[in-house]
Amino acid sequence: MKKYILKIDCEDEKGLIYRISDVVFKFNLNIEKNHEFVDHNVNKFFYRAEIIAQNEIDILAIYGSLNAMLGGKANIVLKEAKKKDIIIMATKETHCLGDLLIKHDSNELNANIIAVIANHNDLRNLVEKFNIEFICIKSDGLDRESHEKLILEKLFLYSFDYIILAKYMRILSSNFVSNFINKIINIHHSFLPAFIGANPYKQAFERGVKIIGATSHFVNDNLDEGPIITQDIVRVNHEMSWQEMRKAGRNIERNVLANALDLVFDDRVFVYDNKTVIF
Amino acid sequence: MKKYILKIDCEDEKGLIYRISDVVFKFNLNIEKNHEFVDHNVNKFFYRAEIIAQNEIDILAIYGSLNAMLGGKANIVLKEAKKKDIIIMATKETHCLGDLLIKHDSNELNANIIAVIANHNDLRNLVEKFNIEFICIKSDGLDRESHEKLILEKLFLYSFDYIILAKYMRILSSNFVSNFINKIINIHHSFLPAFIGANPYKQAFERGVKIIGATSHFVNDNLDEGPIITQDIVRVNHEMSWQEMRKAGRNIERNVLANALDLVFDDRVFVYDNKTVIF
Amino acid sequence: MKKYILKIDCEDEKGLIYRISDVVFKFNLNIEKNHEFVDHNVNKFFYRAEIIAQNEIDILAIYGSLNAMLGGKANIVLKEAKKKDIIIMATKETHCLGDLLIKHDSNELNANIIAVIANHNDLRNLVEKFNIEFICIKSDGLDRESHEKLILEKLFLYSFDYIILAKYMRILSSNFVSNFINKIINIHHSFLPAFIGANPYKQAFERGVKIIGATSHFVNDNLDEGPIITQDIVRVNHEMSWQEMRKAGRNIERNVLANALDLVFDDRVFVYDNKTVIF
Amino acid sequence: MKKYILKIDCEDEKGLIYRISDVVFKFNLNIEKNHEFVDHNVNKFFYRAEIIAQNEIDILAIYGSLNAMLGGKANIVLKEAKKKDIIIMATKETHCLGDLLIKHDSNELNANIIAVIANHNDLRNLVEKFNIEFICIKSDGLDRESHEKLILEKLFLYSFDYIILAKYMRILSSNFVSNFINKIINIHHSFLPAFIGANPYKQAFERGVKIIGATSHFVNDNLDEGPIITQDIVRVNHEMSWQEMRKAGRNIERNVLANALDLVFDDRVFVYDNKTVIF
Known part of the structure; x- marks a missing residue:
C-alpha cells in the first residue's frame, strides 16, 4: 500500500x-x-x-x-508521495540552515538534502558535521554571470526537486532563475511587499514599525517578487535596536521557511499568476 | 440566479x-x-x-x-443561501452585542436579529436605538427552571435559526439546551479548556499567564464543553491587573464571536463528536 | 485622590x-x-x-x-488623567465608527466624542441614534482647499484633543494637517509600509499575500507615512476574493484603531523622529 | 567598559x-x-x-x-552581564535541543552548554557532533528516587546557572526540584493551564480545539504548575490528526523555549508568587 x-x-x-x-x-x-x-x-x-x-x-x-x-x-x-531531493544554498547564517539540518538528521524533514552550496566557507563545519556535502563557490573576483555559471555547472551534476535559499545573500539573475521555474524557494527577511531589498530590519527600525515579518516565496524572476507561499510576523517595540529586531526576525524566518517547505514537500502548492493555491 | x-x-x-x-x-x-x-x-x-x-x-x-x-x-x-434569523441573549455587557447591532444595522451581518432577550434591563436603551425588540426576563426570585420556562415561552413565539449568547451570564440547564442542539452559540471568555467557570480573567491573572484567549462554541450540554467553532488570543503581561486583562479580552471575545458567526451563518460548520468541521 | x-x-x-x-x-x-x-x-x-x-x-x-x-x-x-475630547471624521463605513460609538455609549471609551464630521450623509442616522452631533460637509463641486476650509471652520468652533480618522476616505492636505501635529490619528487599511494608497485589499489580493494587516498612525504630513502607533494582522488564503479580504480586514482595522486609541487616550504615547515610544 | x-x-x-x-x-x-x-x-x-x-x-x-x-x-x-552556564536535560526529541545546539554553535545563544543529560542514548550522536558532553542516565530498573539520585550526583559535579528541560519526558520529583528553585526551565507541550499531563496533542485533538500552544515555565514543584515565562500558539484545524498537531506544536515548543531562554539568560525575569515579572 x-x-x-x-x-x-x-x-x-x-x-x-x-x-x-x-x-x-x-x-x-x-x-x-x-x-x-x-x-x-x-x-x-x-x-x-x-x-x-x-x-x-x-x-x-x-x-x-x-x-x-x-x-x-x-x-x-x-x-x-516521497521525499523530495533538495539543494540548499546559503551564505553565512545558520538559523534556517541549522533547522533544516537538524530536522533532516532527525528524519523530520520530508526531503533529502543532496548538498549545500555556499558562497562562503563559514558553514562548512556545521554542514559536514551532518555528513552532507558542502560546496563553496566563492564569488571573489567574479562577475555575477561567471559566478552563477560555476554554480549552474555544479547544480547540473545533481538531480533534485527544489533549490532552497536558506539565507543565500546574493541576488540571482533572471537568467539563472529561468532554469528553475517554481523550483527555487526563498525566505525573505521581511513582510513582503514591505521593505524589499537590503537590510529590511534597519528599514523597519527606521520606519518605527510595531510588527516585523518574514515571507517565503518562489523565486521566478525578480528576487523579491515571486509567488508567496507563507508569511508570519512577530511584534517589536521601541526598545529594540535593529539588531534586536533582526534577532527576533530570525526565529520568524526559520519558522516561515520551515512551514513553506512542509507545504511544498507535501505537494500541497500550486503556482499560477504569481500566486499560490495551497491545499 | x-x-x-x-x-x-x-x-x-x-x-x-x-x-x-x-x-x-x-x-x-x-x-x-x-x-x-x-x-x-x-x-x-x-x-x-x-x-x-x-x-x-x-x-x-x-x-x-x-x-x-x-x-x-x-x-x-x-x-x-440566505440570512439566518437569530435571537440574541445577553446580560449587561455591550462589546459583543454592540458589534452585532452595528453590523446588522450596516447590513454587514449575514443574519436578521429577531429579538434580544436579557435578564437585566441595562441593554434596553442600546437595543431599542436600533429598532430591535428587547425583552427583559428577570430572574429575581425565580429558580433556574422557572426562569428558563419564561424564556422558553418567549422563544417558542419566534421562528429562528440560532440563539447567540452574547455574554449571557447565566448558566443554561441541560434541559433548556436540549431544545436547541447545535443551535446555541456561546462566546466563552477564556481559552477553553483553560479557566472554565467564573471570572476566568481573575484566574488567568492569578496564574500569571502571558496569553489570554476566547472561544466560541456550540452549547449542547455542559456550558463550557460544547464543540469549538473558533478561538483567538491576545498577549498580556505582568503590568496588567485582571480588570485590564478583561478589557483586553473583550476585543478578543467580540472578534472571536464575530468570526464564529460568519462561519455558522455561511453554513460552513458541521458538528460531530463534540467537534466541528469547518469549510 | x-x-x-x-x-x-x-x-x-x-x-x-x-x-x-x-x-x-x-x-x-x-x-x-x-x-x-x-x-x-x-x-x-x-x-x-x-x-x-x-x-x-x-x-x-x-x-x-x-x-x-x-x-x-x-x-x-x-x-x-481624564477623558480626551475627540472629533471623529468618517465617510461611509461603520466598522470603526460603530465600535467607538458603542464603547462611548457604554462608558468604555476613555474619550468624549464631541462630534462626527463626514463628507457624506450616510452615517447621520447611526451617529444621531447616540445623540452625538453629526456634521456633513460635502465636497461636491469643491476643490480640496475649499472643502478643507469648510471643515477647518467647523473644527475651530470646538475644543478637542484629537481628530480620529475612522475611515475618512479623503486625503488631507499637508496644509490641513499642519494645524494638528500629533493630533490626527488614522487607521490605515493595510500593513504599512506595504500597499500604500487606494484599495490595498485589491493590491493584496493581486499580490497573493497570505497575511493582511492594518496600521494605526499619526498623520503629520503624508497620509500614509506618519508615526506608527500599533499594527495587527489576519491570515488570508487563496479562496478569498479581495472583497472577502476586505471583510476580514475590517475586524483588524477596528481592533487596531481601538488599541491605538486606548494607548493615546491613556497618554502612553510619545512621538519623535516619525516614530513612537509607547509605555 | x-x-x-x-x-x-x-x-x-x-x-x-x-x-x-x-x-x-x-x-x-x-x-x-x-x-x-x-x-x-x-x-x-x-x-x-x-x-x-x-x-x-x-x-x-x-x-x-x-x-x-x-x-x-x-x-x-x-x-x-555574561553568558549563563546551562545543563540541558532531554529524552529523544531533537526539535528543542537541536535549536539550542545550533544557536550555541553559531554563538547566538547567550549561554554555554556544559553538558546534555538524557535518559536515553538516542541523542548522543547529535550532541557529540557539537563536541558537547553527553551523559546518558537510563532509568531502566530504577525507581524515580534512585534514578534522580544518579542524575543529582552528576549535576553536583558541575557549576551551572540553569537546567533546561528540552523535552525531558520524565516527571521530576518535588524533592529533586527543591534543589534548584527558579533554576529549572521547562517547555510544556501545551497551552497551560489546558491539557496538563500526558499527550496533550491527543487531548487537544479530541477536544477539537482550533488553537494549540506551548508554555515555557520554571519548574518549582508540580511539573506543570510553575511560574510561566512565555507562551505562544499556532492554529490547527479539523483536517489535522493529533500527530499533525504535534508536528505543528513542535515549532511552537521550540520557539517558545527559545524566547523564554533569551529572557532568562538576559536576566530579564523575576519570579514571585508563582508568577513572573519580565522586563
Missing part, C-alpha cells in the same frame, strides 16, 4: 471536477483527501488528491485515463 | 464522493465551491457545495436524487 | 532620570507606575509616571520644580 | 525607587536601560538596570551602598 499524489491544474470548464472524479473514483481506490478550487477570476481549476493504492497498475491506468480525457490541456501529476 | 448551499454528512463509504458528485454535477449547474472531508478515525464523511441555479426545479431534483441514493442514511441539507 | 500623568521628553543627559526622580519622589506622593526610555541613537529621553495626589498644590509644585530644573529644554506635561 | 545587570526585588515602600535611583545614579555611571514595577496587590517592588562601567570598584560601591540602605530586606543582584 503506497500513497500517491494527484495534482491537476487547467482551465476550468463545467463538469470538470465531475469528470475527474469519475476517473479517479471508478478505480475504487482509497482517496484519503481531496481538495479542489476554482479561481473564477481567471477561470483556473486546481485539484489535489491523496490516493492509497496497492499496485502501480491502477495508478498508471488513472493517469492514462486522465490524460486521454483532458488531452494535453491540463498539467497532470500523479506520482508516489 | 440564486445561490444554494448543499451540506451532506454521513458514514463514509468507498465511492461516496463520486456518487454524490455524480448527482450534483450531472444537473450541469454552476458549482462555485465545494469541499469534502473524511474523518477516517470515526469513518465520517462531510461535504459542502455552493451551487448557483436559475430555477428551483433543478435544486429539488438534486435533493430528490441524493435522498433516493443515500436513502435516509445521510443528513442532507440543500437550501437557498 | 486624583490620578495625574507626568510626561517628559528631552535630550538625554547623564543623571537626568535621577534628577527627575529626585523632584518627583521628594514630594512623597504615590507613584503608581513609571517608565523611562532612552534612545541612545538620537540621544532622546522619555519619561512617564502615573501619580496619585490629594491636592493640586503638590502637582503644581512638582511641575514648577521640574520646569525650574529643566529650564525650557524639555517638554513637560503634568495634568490630571 | 563592561555591562552589569542590577536586579532588586523587595517589599515596596514609599520612595524606594527614588532611594535606589539615588544610589545608582550618583555614581555617575551610564545607565543603558532601567525598568521598575510595583505589584500593588502584594506590595512587591521590582527593579532592573543595565549599567555600563569601566571599573569594578564603582560596581562594588553601588552594591555596598544598596546593601547598606536596604539592609537585608531586599534581594540584590549586581553582576557582570
Whole structure:
C-alpha cells in the first residue's frame, strides 16, 4: 500500500471536477483527501488528491485515463508521495540552515538534502558535521554571470526537486532563475511587499514599525517578487535596536521557511499568476 | 440566479464522493465551491457545495436524487443561501452585542436579529436605538427552571435559526439546551479548556499567564464543553491587573464571536463528536 | 485622590532620570507606575509616571520644580488623567465608527466624542441614534482647499484633543494637517509600509499575500507615512476574493484603531523622529 | 567598559525607587536601560538596570551602598552581564535541543552548554557532533528516587546557572526540584493551564480545539504548575490528526523555549508568587 499524489491544474470548464472524479473514483481506490478550487477570476481549476493504492497498475491506468480525457490541456501529476531531493544554498547564517539540518538528521524533514552550496566557507563545519556535502563557490573576483555559471555547472551534476535559499545573500539573475521555474524557494527577511531589498530590519527600525515579518516565496524572476507561499510576523517595540529586531526576525524566518517547505514537500502548492493555491 | 448551499454528512463509504458528485454535477449547474472531508478515525464523511441555479426545479431534483441514493442514511441539507434569523441573549455587557447591532444595522451581518432577550434591563436603551425588540426576563426570585420556562415561552413565539449568547451570564440547564442542539452559540471568555467557570480573567491573572484567549462554541450540554467553532488570543503581561486583562479580552471575545458567526451563518460548520468541521 | 500623568521628553543627559526622580519622589506622593526610555541613537529621553495626589498644590509644585530644573529644554506635561475630547471624521463605513460609538455609549471609551464630521450623509442616522452631533460637509463641486476650509471652520468652533480618522476616505492636505501635529490619528487599511494608497485589499489580493494587516498612525504630513502607533494582522488564503479580504480586514482595522486609541487616550504615547515610544 | 545587570526585588515602600535611583545614579555611571514595577496587590517592588562601567570598584560601591540602605530586606543582584552556564536535560526529541545546539554553535545563544543529560542514548550522536558532553542516565530498573539520585550526583559535579528541560519526558520529583528553585526551565507541550499531563496533542485533538500552544515555565514543584515565562500558539484545524498537531506544536515548543531562554539568560525575569515579572 503506497500513497500517491494527484495534482491537476487547467482551465476550468463545467463538469470538470465531475469528470475527474469519475476517473479517479471508478478505480475504487482509497482517496484519503481531496481538495479542489476554482479561481473564477481567471477561470483556473486546481485539484489535489491523496490516493492509497496497492499496485502501480491502477495508478498508471488513472493517469492514462486522465490524460486521454483532458488531452494535453491540463498539467497532470500523479506520482508516489516521497521525499523530495533538495539543494540548499546559503551564505553565512545558520538559523534556517541549522533547522533544516537538524530536522533532516532527525528524519523530520520530508526531503533529502543532496548538498549545500555556499558562497562562503563559514558553514562548512556545521554542514559536514551532518555528513552532507558542502560546496563553496566563492564569488571573489567574479562577475555575477561567471559566478552563477560555476554554480549552474555544479547544480547540473545533481538531480533534485527544489533549490532552497536558506539565507543565500546574493541576488540571482533572471537568467539563472529561468532554469528553475517554481523550483527555487526563498525566505525573505521581511513582510513582503514591505521593505524589499537590503537590510529590511534597519528599514523597519527606521520606519518605527510595531510588527516585523518574514515571507517565503518562489523565486521566478525578480528576487523579491515571486509567488508567496507563507508569511508570519512577530511584534517589536521601541526598545529594540535593529539588531534586536533582526534577532527576533530570525526565529520568524526559520519558522516561515520551515512551514513553506512542509507545504511544498507535501505537494500541497500550486503556482499560477504569481500566486499560490495551497491545499 | 440564486445561490444554494448543499451540506451532506454521513458514514463514509468507498465511492461516496463520486456518487454524490455524480448527482450534483450531472444537473450541469454552476458549482462555485465545494469541499469534502473524511474523518477516517470515526469513518465520517462531510461535504459542502455552493451551487448557483436559475430555477428551483433543478435544486429539488438534486435533493430528490441524493435522498433516493443515500436513502435516509445521510443528513442532507440543500437550501437557498440566505440570512439566518437569530435571537440574541445577553446580560449587561455591550462589546459583543454592540458589534452585532452595528453590523446588522450596516447590513454587514449575514443574519436578521429577531429579538434580544436579557435578564437585566441595562441593554434596553442600546437595543431599542436600533429598532430591535428587547425583552427583559428577570430572574429575581425565580429558580433556574422557572426562569428558563419564561424564556422558553418567549422563544417558542419566534421562528429562528440560532440563539447567540452574547455574554449571557447565566448558566443554561441541560434541559433548556436540549431544545436547541447545535443551535446555541456561546462566546466563552477564556481559552477553553483553560479557566472554565467564573471570572476566568481573575484566574488567568492569578496564574500569571502571558496569553489570554476566547472561544466560541456550540452549547449542547455542559456550558463550557460544547464543540469549538473558533478561538483567538491576545498577549498580556505582568503590568496588567485582571480588570485590564478583561478589557483586553473583550476585543478578543467580540472578534472571536464575530468570526464564529460568519462561519455558522455561511453554513460552513458541521458538528460531530463534540467537534466541528469547518469549510 | 486624583490620578495625574507626568510626561517628559528631552535630550538625554547623564543623571537626568535621577534628577527627575529626585523632584518627583521628594514630594512623597504615590507613584503608581513609571517608565523611562532612552534612545541612545538620537540621544532622546522619555519619561512617564502615573501619580496619585490629594491636592493640586503638590502637582503644581512638582511641575514648577521640574520646569525650574529643566529650564525650557524639555517638554513637560503634568495634568490630571481624564477623558480626551475627540472629533471623529468618517465617510461611509461603520466598522470603526460603530465600535467607538458603542464603547462611548457604554462608558468604555476613555474619550468624549464631541462630534462626527463626514463628507457624506450616510452615517447621520447611526451617529444621531447616540445623540452625538453629526456634521456633513460635502465636497461636491469643491476643490480640496475649499472643502478643507469648510471643515477647518467647523473644527475651530470646538475644543478637542484629537481628530480620529475612522475611515475618512479623503486625503488631507499637508496644509490641513499642519494645524494638528500629533493630533490626527488614522487607521490605515493595510500593513504599512506595504500597499500604500487606494484599495490595498485589491493590491493584496493581486499580490497573493497570505497575511493582511492594518496600521494605526499619526498623520503629520503624508497620509500614509506618519508615526506608527500599533499594527495587527489576519491570515488570508487563496479562496478569498479581495472583497472577502476586505471583510476580514475590517475586524483588524477596528481592533487596531481601538488599541491605538486606548494607548493615546491613556497618554502612553510619545512621538519623535516619525516614530513612537509607547509605555 | 563592561555591562552589569542590577536586579532588586523587595517589599515596596514609599520612595524606594527614588532611594535606589539615588544610589545608582550618583555614581555617575551610564545607565543603558532601567525598568521598575510595583505589584500593588502584594506590595512587591521590582527593579532592573543595565549599567555600563569601566571599573569594578564603582560596581562594588553601588552594591555596598544598596546593601547598606536596604539592609537585608531586599534581594540584590549586581553582576557582570555574561553568558549563563546551562545543563540541558532531554529524552529523544531533537526539535528543542537541536535549536539550542545550533544557536550555541553559531554563538547566538547567550549561554554555554556544559553538558546534555538524557535518559536515553538516542541523542548522543547529535550532541557529540557539537563536541558537547553527553551523559546518558537510563532509568531502566530504577525507581524515580534512585534514578534522580544518579542524575543529582552528576549535576553536583558541575557549576551551572540553569537546567533546561528540552523535552525531558520524565516527571521530576518535588524533592529533586527543591534543589534548584527558579533554576529549572521547562517547555510544556501545551497551552497551560489546558491539557496538563500526558499527550496533550491527543487531548487537544479530541477536544477539537482550533488553537494549540506551548508554555515555557520554571519548574518549582508540580511539573506543570510553575511560574510561566512565555507562551505562544499556532492554529490547527479539523483536517489535522493529533500527530499533525504535534508536528505543528513542535515549532511552537521550540520557539517558545527559545524566547523564554533569551529572557532568562538576559536576566530579564523575576519570579514571585508563582508568577513572573519580565522586563
